[in-house]
Amino acid sequence: MPMPYQQYNFKPQTFDAQKKRPDLRLLYISHSSYDKTWPSVLHSHPFTELFYVLNGTGTFQTETQTFCIAADDLILINPHVMHTEFSNGDAALEYVVLGFEGIAFETDGHAPITCLCKNVKTIRPACLFYTRSLIQELHDRKENYVEMSQNLLENLLYLIRREIRVTPEAVSVGKTSQECRMIEQYINAHYAETITLDTLSALTFHSKYYIAHAFTKYKGISPINYLITRRIEEAKSLLEHTDFPVAKIAQAVGFSSQSYFSQAFRRETTLSPDAYRRQFLS
Numbered sequence: 224m225p226m227p228y229q230q231y232n233f234k235p236q237t238f239d240a241q242k243k244r245p246d247l248r249l250l251y252i253s254h255s256s257y258d259k260t261w262p263s264v265l266h267s268h269p270f271t272e273l274f275y276v277l278n279g280t281g282t283f284q285t286e287t288q289t290f291c292i293a294a295d296d297l298i299l300i301n302p303h304v305m306h307t308e309f310s311n312g313d314a315a316l317e318y319v320v321l322g323f324e325g326i327a328f329e330t331d332g333h334a335p336i337t338c339l340c341k342n343v344k345t346i347r348p349a350c351l352f353y354t355r356s357l358i359q360e361l362h363d364r365k366e367n368y369v370e371m372s373q374n375l376l377e378n379l380l381y382l383i384r385r386e387i388r389v390t391p392e393a394v395s396v397g398k399t400s401q402e403c404r405m406i407e408q409y410i411n412a413h414y415a416e417t418i419t420l421d422t423l424s425a426l427t428f429h430s431k432y433y434i435a436h437a438f439t440k441y442k443g444i445s446p447i448n449y450l451i452t453r454r455i456e457e458a459k460s461l462l463e464h465t466d467f468p469v470a471k472i473a474q475a476v477g478f479s480s481q482s483y484f485s486q487a488f489r490r491e492t493t494l495s496p497d498a499y500r501r502q503f504l505s
Contacts, residue, residue, distance in 0.1 A: 257310035304443035
């Protein structure tokens, strides 16, 4: 009986020879089990992280989002996004984290994202293969381990790109945005003044669209929402430590009216300014 034979031919015309490979650099890979003694605090990195849950359940938190996470959930965290994770006591999280620079992620429609969580159970065997192989390569450091690790990382990201439909976008390796840092510092210093996208556009000599897009990638929040958050933080301090009336506090931190301030404060805290003060003083 003849041996079954199958052959699949590679078609060169389907390969874009001019397409440049991503300028990636793997920084680290870690395999961890959640330890209650480890402090879970919001933090950020100037590079991209991939967080892959192997076992357990918990929550993953950014400044603006909270996800319930479990086995086979994969979280993409773009640079400069504040984030942390918490484990459920009865089902401790076990996870792998990769840090790499050179790309960030956006939707297929080129909309900026800060942090994206998707379940990838359908590709679990492949994810385990690539992450375990990366750990082994970096542990053993045999000949050509750098090239092997680079190829494993690229293949893993291509697989993720295919599965959850995100687009990798090149970012300057090792460089943070000077304009975004300038915007952040300006807002921190002038939050009580009238600030619009036009103000920030004139400050940086960039278009409003560029500023909104770049700052959201840099900070994980739009510049106007960052301004509101900054004002709310200052308002909290005044509510806690002074007896100023709410209308005066609203004016002091830059809101155009007390009603707008109250709406924004409730969105951020779920409480009215008066209720927040009473809760703090009780």
